[in-house]
Structure formats: structure tokens, C-alpha cells
Amino acid sequence: MTGLEIGLDGYDHHMDQYLTFLAIEKGLSEKTITAYSADLIRFGEYLKERNVADVSAIDTAVLLRYLIALREAGLSARSRARHLVSLRGFFKYLAQERIIDQNPAQQIDLPKTGLHLPDVLTVGDVECLLGTPDRSKPEGLRDVAMLELLYGAGLRVSELIQLEMNGINLEGGFVRVFGKGARERVVPVGRIALSAIRDYLIQARPLLLKGRASTALFVTRRGGAMTRQSFWHLIGRYGRQCGLKKKLSLIA
Structure with a gap:
């Protein structure tokens, strides 16, 4: 790690930086950024409820449990896939900025059902x-x-x-x-x-x-x-x- 201890205030800070990056560097629309923001805020609330103290503690298992929680909350496969896209992009950004070593969402998938x-x-x-x-x-x-x-x-x-x-x-x-x-x-x-x-x-x-x-x-x-x-x-x-x-x- 970089040696930074990133608390939940840090999560909010990096989330804001990421959304700014999407707006300025990627040129995404306000509607798209609002959707990303809602997904990331919901994940931040999930972390707070479980006392996850910093971004470095968020591994693949944490993200999997979150996706399972979304499913058990009644979210459709399409909605859960959108949340996963939001998380992948956020953690890819954190990895590129060397805030974390690797993207914990990279290998997670929500494939289409084989039986439809x-x-x-x-x-x-x-x-x-x-x-x-x-x-x-x-x-x-x-x-x-x-x-x-x-x-x-x-x-x-x-x-x-x-x-x-x-x-x-x-x-x-x-x-x-x-x-x-x-x-x-x-x-x-x-x-x-x-x-x-x-x-x-x-x-x-x-x-x-x-x-x-x-x-x-x-x-x-x-x-x-x-x-x-x-x-x-x-x-x-x-x-x-x-x-x-x-x-x-x-x-x-």
C-alpha cells in the first residue's frame, strides 16, 4: 500500500475526486454521474454500517457480500450489474491513482442466467x-x-x-x-x-x-x-x- 490510512471520510473524498474525474476527464453527462454517485453513496453507507474503516480493507469478499445484500434487498440482476459497473470503475480509478494496489472488483461478474x-x-x-x-x-x-x-x-x-x-x-x-x-x-x-x-x-x-x-x-x-x-x-x-x-x- 501507499502507507495512507484512508477512513470513511477518505472514501467520500476519493468518491468526490472520482466523480470530478468522470465529469472533467471523461466528459460524462450529469445524468450518468448522478447515477454513479447514487451507487457509490449506497456502497459507502453499507461500509459505515459494517464499520469498514478504510479503502484498503475493501477486498473482493466485501464486494461480493455487498452484491449479495443487494440481491436479498430485491434489486434486479440489471440493477446489481449497474452497481458492479460503478464499483469496478471506482476501484479501477483508485488503483490507477495508486491509492490501492489492485482493483478488488476486477474479477467479479454477474453473468446472464444460463436458463434465462x-x-x-x-x-x-x-x-x-x-x-x-x-x-x-x-x-x-x-x-x-x-x-x-x-x-x-x-x-x-x-x-x-x-x-x-x-x-x-x-x-x-x-x-x-x-x-x-x-x-x-x-x-x-x-x-x-x-x-x-x-x-x-x-x-x-x-x-x-x-x-x-x-x-x-x-x-x-x-x-x-x-x-x-x-x-x-x-x-x-x-x-x-x-x-x-x-x-x-x-x-x-
Whole structure:
């Protein structure tokens, strides 16, 4: 670090400097700057509530928890993505000015949902899908965890089935996924999905593996990694039980 101790007054100071930079150096409109300002002020209030004392203490985990808090407050994926853009730009500026060593928001992403559930299915449809797996069986707990993670974190199906054990951080509340071009992204996960994953890891995964070793997060009864084909077979079966065959064919 530069040796500067930057308190919350410092956060406000650097925020003001950044907004001035956007206006003068970047020539952004007043409307755009007002939107950035609102996002950064809301984040500043979040820091104050949690007694985060200086900018150097804001790491990727803090930002992930903030994005999860926004989701649980009811903000849409589009609104959360806008907040993330605001934070990325602010921390990029701080890094360029050598106020911090690196941008903690750089690797965080909010990808579009692989199932496009909000666009194709109603809330009732999604609730039916999530409620259909038999949670008394290991496969049911696994399927609930997969669906909650797919829906809650907005992963693509290919990202979901390729997740490995070292890619999930339950304590930090995020997953690390590799998308196109092997690009790594850090994606925040909500508390409901995290709870479903914990249940699966404790109660179901050991029963599915039966003592066998696997690096895959989601495994089959044979101990292998879940495949894309197997996942869509499960989705189709649950969809038929919910009467969603036609809707699911639109997103398959």
C-alpha cells in the first residue's frame, strides 16, 4: 500500500475526486454521474454500517457480500450489474491513482442466467421446479443445490456442471467459474443457494460417492461428474412434473 490510512471520510473524498474525474476527464453527462454517485453513496453507507474503516480493507469478499445484500434487498440482476459497473470503475480509478494496489472488483461478474429463467418462466414456475426434487434422497438434495445455484447465481449450464470442489467458497459466499476462453469469474451466491449446497455436501455427496474420490462438485450415483446431457434430462423430468415441457423446450 501507499502507507495512507484512508477512513470513511477518505472514501467520500476519493468518491468526490472520482466523480470530478468522470465529469472533467471523461466528459460524462450529469445524468450518468448522478447515477454513479447514487451507487457509490449506497456502497459507502453499507461500509459505515459494517464499520469498514478504510479503502484498503475493501477486498473482493466485501464486494461480493455487498452484491449479495443487494440481491436479498430485491434489486434486479440489471440493477446489481449497474452497481458492479460503478464499483469496478471506482476501484479501477483508485488503483490507477495508486491509492490501492489492485482493483478488488476486477474479477467479479454477474453473468446472464444460463436458463434465462426470469425471461421464460414465471415465479410460480421456478418455485415448482425448485420444489419438485425429493429432498429425502441424495439425488434430490443434489438437484435442489444445482437448481438453486443455477438460478440464484445466474450460471450457465456448462459452468454449473464444470464446477469443482475448490471452486465454491461457502464462507465467502461465492463461486469461481471458467467461461468462454477459460476466463475466470467470481460470482456471488445468495444464502438460500449456499444453504442448499451445504445440505448437499454434508448429507448427499458422500452417499453418492460411496468412498470414491472426485474433484467435481456435483456428482452422479456412479461417482462421476454430472454431464450436460444428464442435467437436461433431470430438468426435463422436473419440468414435466410441473407442466412446463413447452416452456423448457424454449430454453433447452
